[in-house]
Amino acid sequence: GENVEQHPSTLSVQEGDSAVIKCTYSDSASNYFPWYKQELGKRPQLIIDIRSNVGEKKDQRIAVTLNKTAKHFSLHITETQPEDSAVYFCAAPIEGGSQGNLIFGKGTKLSVKP
Amino acid sequence: NAGVTQTPKFQVLKTGQSMTLQCAQDMNHEYMSWYRQDPGMGLRLIHYSVGAGITDQGEVPNGYNVSRSTTEDFPLRLLSAAPSQTSVYFCASRVLAGVTGELFFGEGSRLTVL
Numbered sequence: 655g656e657n658v659e660q661h662p663s664t665l666s667v668q669e670g671d672s673a674v675i676k677c678t679y680s681d682s683a684s685n686y687f688p689w690y691k692q693e694l695g696k697r698p699q700l701i702i703d704i705r706s707n708v709g710e711k712k713d714q715r716i717a718v719t720l721n722k723t724a725k726h727f728s729l730h731i732t733e734t735q736p737e738d739s740a741v742y743f744c745a746a747p748i749e750g751g752s753q754g755n756l757i758f759g760k761g762t763k764l765s766v767k768p
Numbered sequence: 769n770a771g772v773t774q775t776p777k778f779q780v781l782k783t784g785q786s787m788t789l790q791c792a793q794d795m796n797h798e799y800m801s802w803y804r805q806d807p808g809m810g811l812r813l814i815h816y817s818v819g820a821g822i823t824d825q826g827e828v829p830n831g832y833n834v835s836r837s838t839t840e841d842f843p844l845r846l847l848s849a850a851p852s853q854t855s856v857y858f859c860a861s862r863v864l865a866g867v868t869g870e871l872f873f874g875e876g877s878r879l880t881v882l
Contacts, residue, residue, distance in 0.1 A: 686868035
């Protein structure tokens with residue numbers, strides 16, 4: 655079955671710097687890769703996702719890149735702000751996505767220092 | 769729309785007690801699921817449902833039961849609580865089953881088993 659590894663587990667940056675979080679997956683049939691943001695004490699919320707037919711997707715200060723050959727995808731946050739401080743989770747479909755179930759990485763706690 | 773509503777938000781149980789975590793969504797979503805979140809472990813899928821009357825097991829189903837008698841409701845039952853079930857539980861739904869897309873999470877239910 656699918657396995658998702660996420661690195662780093664913690665990341666501290668200065669405000670205005672960029673942050674990069676990387677995930678690797680094992681199932682070459684996986685075709686959908688979302689990223690969720692969870693603020694302290696809140697619910698996870700989708701911030702961006704990418705499907706396997708594209709290599710990069712951007713939404714303002716966030717972007718996701720996908721390398722299907724190497725089986726990894728990354729979240730890039732530019733010009734970080736204190737409100738970007740949260741735990742970020744990557745995910746990939748279990749069982750190649752036949753039921754739409756997701757397996758999540760263990761999360762990256764991002765701290766943005768003003 | 770209220771989205772995904774979970775009750776209770778907090779619960780303390782003694783070992784061996786039973787309880788039900790309630791989840792309701794008003795978005796007419798076909799797919800519903802339960803995840804548990806433990807420190808450093810990310811979100812792990814417990815059970816899921818692709819429609820009324822259909823349920824199936826996820827990654828960590830032992831000790832939990834579910835049912836889906838209506839499209840709106842997807843309760844999670846703990847028949848005999850154990851300290852290992854101390855966790856934060858999230859219910860999540862999506863428009864269509866079998867198709868990947870945004871998961872909408874409830875606010876979470878924090879369960880402590882003594």
